[in-house]
Amino acid sequence: MxxxxxxxxxxxxxxxxxxxxxxxxxxxxSHYNKSHYEGDWGIIALRAEDGNKYxxxxxxxxxxxxxxxxxxxxxxxxxxxxxxxxxxxNTVRLMRLKPKAVIKEHTDYNLSLEDVExxxxxxxxxxxxxxxxxxxxxxxxNEGECWYLNFNLLHSLKNGGxxxxxxxxxxxxxxxxxxxxxxxPA
Numbered sequence: 014m015x016x017x018x019x020x021x022x023x024x025x026x027x028x029x030x031x032x033x034x035x036x037x038x039x040x041x042x043s044h045y046n047k048s049h050y051e052g053d054w055g056i057i058a059l060r061a062e063d064g065n066k067y068x069x070x071x072x073x074x075x076x077x078x079x080x081x082x083x084x085x086x087x088x089x090x091x092x093x094x095x096x097x098x099x100x101x102x103n104t105v106r107l108m109r110l111k112p113k114a115v116i117k118e119h120t121d122y123n124l125s126l127e128d129v130e131x132x133x134x135x136x137x138x139x140x141x142x143x144x145x146x147x148x149x150x151x152x153x154x155n156e157g158e159c160w161y162l163n164f165n166l167l168h169s170l171k172n173g174g175x176x177x178x179x180x181x182x183x184x185x186x187x188x189x190x191x192x193x194x195x196x197x198p199a
Contacts, residue, residue, distance in 0.1 A: 017152055022097070056106050071106075099188075104182075128165070134160045137180060143173070147167075
């Protein structure tokens with residue numbers, strides 16, 4: 014079982030941040046599971062069930078109802094990034110962790126290479142004090158990189174910095190294209 018893998022992509026940080034700046038504070042919705050975090054953990058749905066921007070969660074089962082929300086049209090570079098991934102994109106969200114916020118240790122089931130769906134993270138903004146632990150190991154995710162993380166394993170986060178941490182988070186259906194990165198890592 015592979016816990017992490019940095020995929021061989023490096024996206025344009027300036028363009029990612031330009032698309033991010035198109036959103037204002039009112040666009041962010043607080044994460045629904047209040048018992049799993051402290052502080053400010055917000056989400057913007059770019060692709061969701063029925064294209065509903067208020068459906069910020071990832072459904073337990075992939076449905077044919079997944080569609081872009083109205084927000085996606087504002088983000089040409091996010092669209093370019095998503096189009097470069099040769100797999101079915103299900104839920105796509107911006108996930109923000111404000112300074113001093115903590116996501117408590119937990120697991121997200123059925124989000125690994127061995128499942129139907131896996132999750133990719135593309136950091137848009139981060140800072141050196143951002144602590145991301147997966148299976149008790151600290152993982153360093155840099156802006157513009159693309160990471161697979163096995164979220165079936167215990168993970169936790171703490172933003173110890175003074176700036177927001179924002180990731181483009183993509184739940185994808187596992188296919189041969191995705192599997193190829195694991196059989197022939199760069």
